[in-house]
Amino acid sequence: MDDGDPLVPIGELARRTGLTVKTIRFYSDRGIVPPAARNAAGHRLYGGAALARLELVRTLRDLGLDLATIRRIVHREVALADVAEAHARALTAQITTLRFRRAVATAVARRGITMDEGDLMHRLARLSAEQRRNLIADFLDGVFADLGEGGGLPGIRRTLTPELPDDPSDEQIEAWVELAELSQDEDFRTLLRTLAEHQSRIGPPLRRDPVSVAVEHAATALANGVAPTSPAAAPIVETITAYGGGHLPDLLAAAGDPRRQRYVELLSIVNGWTAPDDLAPMLDWSVQALNAHGGHASSAART
Numbered sequence: 001m002d003d004g005d006p007l008v009p010i011g012e013l014a015r016r017t018g019l020t021v022k023t024i025r026f027y028s029d030r031g032i033v034p035p036a037a038r039n040a041a042g043h044r045l046y047g048g049a050a051l052a053r054l055e056l057v058r059t060l061r062d063l064g065l066d067l068a069t070i071r072r073i074v075h076r077e078v079a080l081a082d083v084a085e086a087h088a089r090a091l092t093a094q095i096t097t098l099r100f101r102r103a104v105a106t107a108v109a110r111r112g113i114t115m116d117e118g119d120l121m122h123r124l125a126r127l128s129a130e131q132r133r134n135l136i137a138d139f140l141d142g143v144f145a146d147l148g149e150g151g152g153l154p155g156i157r158r159t160l161t162p163e164l165p166d167d168p169s170d171e172q173i174e175a176w177v178e179l180a181e182l183s184q185d186e187d188f189r190t191l192l193r194t195l196a197e198h199q200s201r202i203g204p205p206l207r208r209d210p211v212s213v214a215v216e217h218a219a220t221a222l223a224n225g226v227a228p229t230s231p232a233a234a235p236i237v238e239t240i241t242a243y244g245g246g247h248l249p250d251l252l253a254a255a256g257d258p259r260r261q262r263y264v265e266l267l268s269i270v271n272g273w274t275a276p277d278d279l280a281p282m283l284d285w286s287v288q289a290l291n292a293h294g295g296h297a298s299s300a301a302r303t
Contacts, residue, residue, distance in 0.1 A: 007037055007045035008046055009039075009043055009046075010028075010044050010046065013046045013050060013051065016051060017055070017058075019054060019058070024054065025044075027057060030067060030071065031071060031075075032053070032057060032074055033046075033050050033053050033054055033057065033074075035050075036049070056073075056074065057070055057074070060073065064087070065083070065087060092167075096129075096168070096173075099173050100124075100126075100173055101122075101126075102170075103125070103174040104121045104124070104125040104177055106174065107121060107177060108121065120181060120184060121177060121181055124181060129164075132164070132176070139183035139184075139189065140157055140160060140161065142189050143160075143189060143192045143193050143196050144196055147196055147200040148200060150200040150201065150202065151199035151200045151201065152199075153196060156196070156199065160192075160263075160267065162266075162267055162270040163270070163271055164176055168270075172270050175269035176270050178262075178266055179263060179266040179270060182259060188259045188263075191254050191257055191259065192254075192260070194250065194254045195254045195260075198210070198247060208243060210240070210243040210248055211251050211252065211255040213239070213240055213243045214240045214243075214248070214282070214283070214286040215279055215282040215283065217236050217240055218236075218281075218282035218283070218285040218286045219282050221236055221285060222281060222282065228285050228286075228288035228289035229292040233289045233293060234293045236289060237289050237290055237293040237294075238293075240289075240290070241290070248290065252286055256279065256280065256283040256284075261276075264276045
């Protein structure tokens with residue numbers, strides 16, 4: 001059927017397109033697919049252009065475009081390419097939202113979480129991109145607020161900020177959901193606040209993070225086969241305690257909390273970074289050495 005073909009009534013057009021007469025009449029009444037003419041009885045007649053236009057309308061409706069936009073397209077008031085580009089962006093956002101919801105459903109099924117935890121995760125899944133950024137910003141504000149810039153805190157805050165890419169993988173989405181859930185744990189926020197407060201006080205004469213010093217020396221000791229209870233560990237404890245003093249047991253307890261390790265693991269997935277080292281062996285060694293050589297470390301530093 002082309003423009004040289006005879007005009008056909010609406011019933012024939014419905015047969016050729018597979019659409020109902022009612023649907024075609026609906027589009028016709030709204031000026032989207034107007035009739036080419038009417039017969040003596042006043043019935044609508046359509047030419048070849050109507051068939052092509054109906055196919056376009058059906059395609060655009062399948063893509064989710066509203067009738068007002070479709071009418072502007074078929075009347076060339078807007079370019080189809082511009083509308084398609086905008087619609088593609090909207091679909092991308094919808095797909096991301098659906099993937100977040102799928103990640104939540106997967107996590108709920110896999111982890112066997114409680115009803116309260118499930119409610120939280122479902123709320124997280126429905127956040128917009130801006131709301132997701134604000135949620136993490138609020139969490140980090142609670143950790144670093146009013147601590148100034150001592151100890152390189154602004155840089156540390158940046159390294160603790162998850163940034164989902166524009167087209168995240170399923171693994172990154174699932175990691176973000178779990179990370180956001182962890183950020184709502186008030187005890188965990190308090191734990192990171194403790195670390196941040198100690199970090200803010202780093203400066204002359206120490207200049208270095210006591211936890212990093214402990215991990216570094218413990219790693220060397222482990223590599224050299226030095227047992228934490230052996231006499232050879234005593235000078236190492238002396239060096240470590242010079243940096244941490246009486247605060248070291250609390251610092252090691254906070255640094256060794258499994259939730260902190262999980263946070264940095266999730267962060268590396270979301271941001272596409274190399275997986276972090278597991279500090280547990282070094283922290284365990286440090287705690288044992290402190291206990292054995294008078295460092296007064298709490299046995300709760302690693303559990």
